[in-house]
Every structure is written in structure tokens, then in C-alpha cells.
Amino acid sequence: MLALENVSIGFLRYDGLVHRCEVPALDGIDLTVDRGEVLALVGASGAGKSLLAHALFGILPENAVVRGDVSLDGQPVAAAQGGKRCSPRMALVPQSLSHLDPLARCGKQLQWAAKRGGKAKTATELVDTLESFGLGAEVMRLYPHQVSGGMARRLLLAIATISEPDLIVADEPTSGLDPDAANTVLCHLRRLADHGKAVLMITHDLVTAVSHADRVAILAGGRLLGIEPANAFSGEGRRLSMPYARALWLAMPDNHFTATPLEREAMHA
Numbered sequence: 090m091l092a093l094e095n096v097s098i099g100f101l102r103y104d105g106l107v108h109r110c111e112v113p114a115l116d117g118i119d120l121t122v123d124r125g126e127v128l129a130l131v132g133a134s135g136a137g138k139s140l141l142a143h144a145l146f147g148i149l150p151e152n153a154v155v156r157g158d159v160s161l162d163g164q165p166v167a168a169a170q171g172g173k174r175c176s177p178r179m180a181l182v183p184q185s186l187s188h189l190d191p192l193a194r195c196g197k198q199l200q201w202a203a204k205r206g207g208k209a210k211t212a213t214e215l216v217d218t219l220e221s222f223g224l225g226a227e228v229m230r231l232y233p234h235q236v237s238g239g240m241a242r243r244l245l246l247a248i249a250t251i252s253e254p255d256l257i258v259a260d261e262p263t264s265g266l267d268p269d270a271a272n273t274v275l276c277h278l279r280r281l282a283d284h285g286k287a288v289l290m291i292t293h294d295l296v297t298a299v300s301h302a303d304r305v306a307i308l309a310g311g312r313l314l315g316i317e318p319a320n321a322f323s324g325e326g327r328r329l330s331m332p333y334a335r336a337l338w339l340a341m342p343d344n345h346f347t348a349t350p351l352e353r354e355a356m357h358a
């Protein structure tokens with residue numbers, strides 16, 4: 090459904106009074122996310138995960154330069170190529186809670202999101218959506234500053250998914266959630282994929298990625314190192330094709346930090 094071909098992102102910076110240079114941030118990313126799958130994009134902080142998500146929705150800063158092709162079912166994604174309008178077929182769950190409007194009640198923001206996506210909802214349907222993310226009906230009347238960080242994150246998920254988009258890009262969707270709430274959110278994203286949606290889940294947490302995704306794409310230093318099937322992250326990781334992926338897997342606390350020096354080297358390469 091979603092296809093990225095040779096996508097690169099750089100930032101223009103002044104390196105003198107007049108002259109500007111481009112500082113590369115992401116380079117040559119090729120990626121597809123298919124209908125019915127959760128693709129996890131995993132990488133350390135600063136790897137470029139959010140940049141990629143923001144590029145798809147055309148919300149990078151003015152000084153960003155995006156190259157390459159982004160398409161949804163073969164049609165170019167205009168927002169990624171500098172167009173103004175974002176397709177209602179795709180929705181972003183942003184990492185930052187500041188994307189909520191501080192002056193509008195949570196229920197209003199949910200209602201607007203449904204309308205923007207062309208799916209007007211009744212009050213009961215809005216409440217049902219909140220409840221599917223473990224939020225009570227009372228949240229409808231609250232302002233964002235009156236809900237906890239974890240509740241705000243679930244509200245962002247409800248806002249992104251209420252109009253039933255075909256592609257959901259969820260940037261660190263479990264950040265700040267307790268294990269039960271995180272599991273509710275991840276199961277919800279999994280269910281959406283199982284019902285034919287495509288989900289690009291961005292996370293720095295390999296365990297989260299492995300437990301709910303079909304494939305895991307690994308981003309490091311602005312490059313996509315490769316994509317592994319999620320079920321290859323098991324045991325000693327012998328089915329993983331990339332040494333970096335194996336090292337990452339063996340370095341997980343539950344795997345007793347068993348990465349060998351060679352594998353540790355691969356992680357830092």
C-alpha cells in the first residue's frame with residue numbers, strides 16, 4: 090500500500106553569512122508497508138524515525154529537503170512532495186502531545202477528526218471510540234490539560250483512527266503508557282491491520298516491535314539497514330539475517346546481554 094523509493098531528507102543550514110549547505114539526515118530509504126501488516130520501524134533516538142513519519146505528512150520544517158518517491162496504492166502522496174493537502178486515507182499518531190489543541194475539548198477534537206476524514210460520527214460512536222482505547226466517556230468534556238499524558242496519547246490514537254484511514258503511522262504510540270494501556274494500544278493497532286489496514290509503527294523499543302509487528306525495519310545513522318521478519322527475533326536470533334539485528338536482539342535485557350564483541354561492533358558500525 091505505502092511505498093517509499095529512495096527517500097532522502099536533508100536540512101539546509103547556513104555555513105556562513107550567505108552560503109547554505111545541506112546536512113543529510115536520512116539517505117536512500119526504500120520501504121513498503123502492505124495492507125494487513127504492522128511494519129515496525131525501529132531505531133535509536135535520533136536515527137530519523139520521526140523525520141520519516143513527518144515527511145509522509147508534509148510537516149517537516151521549512152528548511153527540510155525531501156527527495157525520492159512516496160506513493161499510496163501507486164498514487165503519489167502529494168504532502169510528501171510539497172503538496173498542501175494530506176490524503177484522508179492516511180493518519181499520523183504524532184509522538185508529541187502538543188499536537189492536541191489546548192483550547193478545544195477532547196470530544197470536539199475527536200469529532201473534528203472524524204469530519205475531516207469524511208466520516209461524521211454520532212456522540213455514541215465517539216464515546217465507543219474513546220472506550221476502545223480505554224478512555225471513559227467523561228474525557229469527551231475535558232480539555233487536554235485535564236487529562237494525563239497516557240490519556241492524551243490514547244486520545245491522539247483515537248483521533249488518528251476514528252475516520253478509518255487505510256494507513257496509520259503511529260510514532261511511539263506507547264510512550265508514557267503503563268504496560269496494560271500499552272498492550273491495549275498495541276492490540277488495537279494489530280486489530281486494525283488484521284482488518285486490512287496498513288500500520289507503520291515507529292518505536293525505539295524492539296520488544297514492543299517484535300511482539301506486535303509482522304516485520305521489523307531497522308534504521309541507524311540515517312540509513313535503513315534492512316528488514317527482518319518479526320518472528321525471527323527469538324531464541325538466539327539465528328534466523329536474523331543482519332548481524333546488527335542479531336546484536337540488537339541479544340542485547341535485550343531478557344536475552345541476558347549476550348552479544349559477542351563482534352556483534353557489539355556490528356551495532357556500532
Ligand SMILES: Nc1ncnc2c1ncn2[C@@H]1O[C@H](COP(=O)(O)OP(=O)(O)OP(=O)(O)O)[C@@H](O)[C@H]1O
Nearest residue numbers: 100114132133134135136137138139140141150293
Ligand atoms: N529541524 C531540524 N533541523 C536539523 N536537523 C534536524 C531537524 N529535526 C531533526 N533533525 C535531526 O534529524 C535526526 C533525526 O531526528 P528524529 O526526530 O527523526 O529522530 P528519532 O529517530 O525520531 O528520535 P527519537 O526516538 O528520539 O524521537 C536528529 O539527529 C536530528 O538532529
